[in-house]
Amino acid sequence: MTIRILGAPQRYVQGPGAIDRLAEEVAIFGSGPVAVIIDPVARQLLGERILQLLPQARLLEFGGECTAGEIDARAAETQGAAIILGVGGGKAIDTAKGAAIISGLPVGIVPTIASNDSPTSHIAVVYTPDHAVEGVRRMRTNPALVLVDTAIIAGAPRRFLAAGIGDAMSKPYELAGAVAGKGLNFFGGQPTELTLAIVERARAILLADGLAAMAATKPNEAFERVVEAAVLLSGLAFESGGLSIAHSMVRGFSTVPQLSGLLHGEMVALGTLTQIAAGQGDEAELGDLAQFLESIGLPTRFAPFGITDEATFRRMAEVALGAPYASNYYRSLEPDDLVRAMQLLNERI
Structure with missing residues (x-):
């Protein structure tokens, strides 16, 4: 054990x-x-x-x-x-x-x-x-x-907070992927019960208070909770839980000039949706998360960045699957799986 x-x-x-x-x-x-x-x-x-x-x-x-x-x-x-x-x-x-x-x-x-x-x-x-x-x-x-x-x-532009929320929202899905794939966390161990609780609490805060925090002009209770979820809870979750496809995709995205202007959390938002579309979640779950991410201004499709060709999708997929945590998933993935997942995001209206 x-x-x-x-x-x-x-x-x-x-x-x-x-x-x-x-x-x-x-x-x-x-x-x-x-x-x-x-x-x-x-x-x-x-x-x-x-x-x-x-x-x-x-x-x-x-x-x-x-x-x-x-x-x-x-x-x-x-x-x-x-x-x-x-x-x-x-x-x-x-x-x-x-x-x-x-x-x-x-x-x-x-x-x-x-x-x-x-x-x-x-x-x-x-x-x-x-x-x-x-x-x-x-x-x-x-x-x-x-x-x-x-x-x-x-006092910072709200784009940064939205990116932090996008980064944090990946953690429930990535922890599930790491557990299913029997992957270890960043300390070489399994997640603790506290880590599992942290992930659920972070997700609940982001969904309940995310929009209010984005609208806040100065710190209030919703803003404090969301910042804590995005910085502390999410940080503990990824290190002590493990990462999966969402962050693996960031490696692929970072090689494409069309996405070079995105913040890390904006890339993670696209990566999380790709992870779900690859089979971890159903269409309803994908739609619900995409709607939430869109509501705070995060990207959910590749077409707005001019990415529609299979060659670019395949290049991103191949680089992503070289990440050390790409195997943290409920099944083994091939480039074709991720290409199709990204294409599915583009097909959403």
């Missing part, structure tokens, strides 16, 4: 104004200089505030893509620091994780958008310079700190 494993960050702090707790939260993990890997948008928004809260902080520039070269360059600049902070979007965050792997330092995460569930995980997704997924790197532990200021999150 395989051992059960759950991983999680040491501390998770969320709420409007949470950034004001940054100094005391960082101090929990030691004293000394702080190396802050921060993207340009976050630097403009929070750079001065971070320096006021952490006078010993050094703000390091982020080049825009989480490549091996970017990680190496930023890691070299963290020498002498006691902790690394990753501030901004998912790629700056993953670069901070990659630098932490090289330097052996603890890492804290301060997301400025809730577009995906990367903040809580021990995984950094690395891309090629031309923006295709190259692979993943793993820290020995999850981040020491994840601090989510929902007043900052609420």
